[in-house]
């Protein structure tokens with residue numbers, strides 16, 4: 497790592513603006529890579545993205561650690577030797593400081609209580625994810641989240657120090673990789689001690705709140721999606737609005753929305769059952785008057801379950817001798833354009849094997865069966881399917 501640039505964010509993460517001298521400015525892949533004598537721009541690293549902001553009147557496109565030093569990428573060149581003004585986008589930076597400190601608290605607590613390591617940390621535009629190499633169940637997650645928020649209420653100082661090597665060997669700190677040289681240790685009393693070069697809040701109270709918005713199994717461990725501060729508040733507000741919208745739609749209060757949804761599910765299940773019974777009644781009635789064409793009863797239905805399709809087919813087949821029932825998921829344009837159908841065919845004389853084979857060849861499908869009943873899926877046009885069966889014997 498280079499030493500030519502003084503990294504102002506290491507000593508003061510709250511510095512928003514600064515003046516600096518341009519040490520070099522070189523073309524780099526259609527942009528300009530600028531090295532400064534000092535900067536408040538944090539480069540991408542340790543899970544924390546690069547700062548955004550302005551430098552010398554231009555937006556900073558990216559800030560990266562490169563072999564030649566800490567470079568700021570700009571669209572237009574700046575004059576080497578000149579002094580320019582820099583300003584970081586503070587809203588984004590502060591949100592990242594809140595999330596980075598929040599991540600340390602959570603990772604420290606998970607290590608303390610469960611012995612799992614943080615093996616992945618990603619700070620996106622809308623949320624932060626942390627990957628742990630062990631499974632955290634709902635009870636463990638709730639406890640870690642609660643304890644992490646207690647560390648916020650206690651408003652303890654977050655401090656960075658550079659211990660000498662003899663002191664460092666006595667410290668039990670978290671570290672993702674073996675480190676050499678001067679090591680920056682970020683401490684959060686009661687929660688965490690970690691080697692880190694990122695930017696942090698001064699006191700845990702500034703994090704505001706830690707909310708786990710999602711937890712999922714990931715590579716044999718657990719991935720937690722976390723929100724802190726304003727991002728957490730915004731998310732909670734959006735969720736509350738969603739719940740209220742559902743409650744309004746169900747003509748109930750937000751407090752009663754779960755019971756209202758349960759009731760609606762039960763009503764829907766009863767209505768579906770009744771609908772199915774009525775459908776069967778209609779099939780029984782219609783099968784009595786069904787008129788086969790050339791020995792085949794051909795019938796198109798909409799979106800039948802596999803069970804219903806089979807029952808419908810047997811019902812008509814038993815009345816008429818032979819039946820083919822087709823059920824389409826998407827009925828739009830099926831008169832003209834090929835659609836995908838599930839089918840069932842039934843014959844009282846158990847001789848469908850050859851018909852099923854030529855049907856699958858003609859309409860590209862797959863399916864099988866035995867004796868009197870065959871089932872499968874095909875792709876075809878309604879009129880052509882009707883014509884096919886009208887010409888079968």
Ligand SMILES: [Zn+2]
Pocket residue numbers: 542596600690691692693694
């Ligand atoms: Zn860190």
